[in-house]
Amino acid sequence: MKRAIPVVVLSIAGLVPVWMYEPSALTSTTESAAPASTPSASASSSSGSSSGSNVVKGTTVNTEKGAVQVQVTFSGEQITAVKMLQQPNHPQTTAAVPKLIAETLEAQSADIDTVSGATITSDGYRESLQAAIDDNAKTASASPSPSASESSASASQTVDGSTVNTEKGAVQVQVTFAGDKITAVNMLQQPNHPQTTAAVPKLIAETLEAQSADIDTVSGATITSDGYKESLQAAIDAKG
Incomplete structure (x- = not known):
């Protein structure tokens, strides 16, 4: 399945230092063993905003590798950003999260592929994501139609x-x-480099939080960060 670069929000990508790991680890290794725990899920929660977006926390899914929980931002029924609130502390998980978020933003659903080498995390991610989608749908159906x-x-x-x-x-x-309001950022072009790939989710997440191009440079991806901020500012200026 071809997937586009748009990792927005991927955004959100839990703001974890993914640039410390090589994405190639996804296909060369599998998640290492960890103490097992009983799978469970807590109730999801949501909160609205005055801008029309809805931020929803998915269920907390306890996997063998650790807890997985996502936070999803919706504009109506459209998924505009995904942020990891909890995830296993493991290189394969860290490398897989940007791919899972990018696929979510493209598919606009939890019907996405499992990331090779991070099957357990992928399953937990989809379960938490689906819970957030279901919760948003319930909220939308209970809300009056806008004028x-x-x-x-x-x-x-x-x-x-x-x-x-x-x-x-x-x-x-x-x-x-x-x-x-900036609701989403999509990368149309970016350097084909591991540090860039890992830095993009953090840049997008910071943009959505700051609502401007006044964001920090990502360590290890200074050149890409500077280019990103320049292109972002141009888009903001063009919007007027």
Whole structure:
């Protein structure tokens, strides 16, 4: 299954230091053994926002490798960001999370592939994700339909940032706005480098939190970070 680069939010990617590990570990090794625990799930919870987005916490799924829990941001029924609240402390999990988030944003559902070498984490991720999706659907069905003026005000706008040619390769972002709020960031171009791949989720997560290009540079990916911020600022300026 081909998957696009858009890891937004992937966002969110739990903000874990994934650049410390090589993504190749996903296909060369499997998750190491860890003390087993009884699988269980806690109730999910959600909270709305004045901008029309809905942030929902999925169930906490206790796997053999550790607890897995996601937090999902929705704009209506659209998944705009996914953040890891809990995940096993393991290299394969750390490397797998950006892929799981990227596939979620593309599929817009929990019907995504298992990441090789991180089967247990993948299963827990999907279970927690599905719980968040179900909870959001219940909230949406219980909410009154927005008026025409409200729908117009919350209409999304997608803007491509400038293409920034760095020493490592081209960097370009695509930003989705709901009014003045940044709801999603998608990478259109990025250097084919492990540090870049690992840094992108953190850059996107910080963007969604800061709602601007005034974000920190990711250690080990300075060049990509600078290109990202320049392209992002261009998109913000173009949106007006």
